[in-house]
Amino acid sequence: MREEYSIRIKKAARAxxxxxxxxxxxxxxxxxxxxxxxxxxxxxxxxxxxxxxxxMTDLYTxxxxxxxxxxxxxxxxxxxxxxxxxxxxxxxxYVTLMEVATQxxxxxxxxxxxxxxxKAGVEKSRFFEVQGNYGYLQCEKGCHEKLYYNEQxxxxxxxxxxxxxxxxxxxxxxxxxxxxMDTNLRKDNYFVQDSNWYTSENxxxxxxxxxxxxxxxxxxxxxxFNTPGIIRFPFEAMVRTNQNALLIRLNKDHMDGxxxxxxxxxxFDEDIRTVIRDLKNF
Numbered sequence: 001m002r003e004e005y006s007i008r009i010k011k012a013a014r015a016x017x018x019x020x021x022x023x024x025x026x027x028x029x030x031x032x033x034x035x036x037x038x039x040x041x042x043x044x045x046x047x048x049x050x051x052x053x054x055x056m057t058d059l060y061t062x063x064x065x066x067x068x069x070x071x072x073x074x075x076x077x078x079x080x081x082x083x084x085x086x087x088x089x090x091x092x093x094y095v096t097l098m099e100v101a102t103q104x105x106x107x108x109x110x111x112x113x114x115x116x117x118x119k120a121g122v123e124k125s126r127f128f129e130v131q132g133n134y135g136y137l138q139c140e141k142g143c144h145e146k147l148y149y150n151e152q153x154x155x156x157x158x159x160x161x162x163x164x165x166x167x168x169x170x171x172x173x174x175x176x177x178x179x180x181m182d183t184n185l186r187k188d189n190y191f192v193q194d195s196n197w198y199t200s201e202n203x204x205x206x207x208x209x210x211x212x213x214x215x216x217x218x219x220x221x222x223x224x225f226n227t228p229g230i231i232r233f234p235f236e237a238m239v240r241t242n243q244n245a246l247l248i249r250l251n252k253d254h255m256d257g258x259x260x261x262x263x264x265x266x267x268f269d270e271d272i273r274t275v276i277r278d279l280k281n282f
Contacts, residue, residue, distance in 0.1 A: 013282035029222015078157035
């Protein structure tokens with residue numbers, strides 16, 4: 001039988017307070033809890049022309065829509081990127097989380113691409129965006145390892161969009177091969193990992209190597225099974241091999257972990273906002 005919430009939150013807060021190292025793993029569930037969700041209401045409020053023209057139903061599946069032309073594709077993606085990155089300020093949940101984290105020697109690894117950790121003031125040397133970031137474009141075929149900040153061109157695309165299309169003259173082209181550009185999101189083998197990506201990966205690996213044998217808390221937030229090999233499974237493996245480690249898992253749908261770590265895991269299926277707030281105020 002699972003312990004009462006009051007007991008679990010006390011144990012979790014004490015563990016974080018006593019930890020030498022804090023490793024935060026953030027997934028889509030954290031962004032959803034913060035209000036950056038892909039539900040129907042948020043979608044219908046911001047994508048009415050696209051819904052009417054293409055029959056789209058939600059913000060997640062619409063990102064896989066097979067547009068016939070680049071003009072249509074970028075009209076949609078400009079709106080998608082702008083809404084989730086440039087029009088969204090830092091969320092209170094991320095601020096509260098970092099108020100907890102900054103009391104410790106911490107590092108963040110995330111599969112989220114909305115740039116919230118940077119907005120929350122996290123030093124670039126302390127977070128690793130494994131799956132990319134909405135704010136950058138790359139060659140669609142990854143012909144070279146360079147990314148291009150897109151805020152200005154995204155704003156221009158939105159201002160020039162008509163009937164769910166941008167002008168052909170605004171379709172972004174690769175400056176090296178002349179081919180099409182794409183958003184820097186890991187979705188195929190052409191995902192570009194530039195020098196900053198490798199620097200972040202190296203920073204993460206160094207931090208992780210420094211946790212060996214030390215009192216370490218792995219704080220996992222809203223990580224499901226879309227890409228469990230990035231955060232969820234590695235966290236469980238590291239907890240299993242470090243007798244001084246503890247996994248704190250916040251997950252509404254998938255809170256249970258590997259049986260071998262049962263005694264080293266504190267799980268919460270309560271609202272992430274509530275748990276993080278209570279950890280801060282404990």
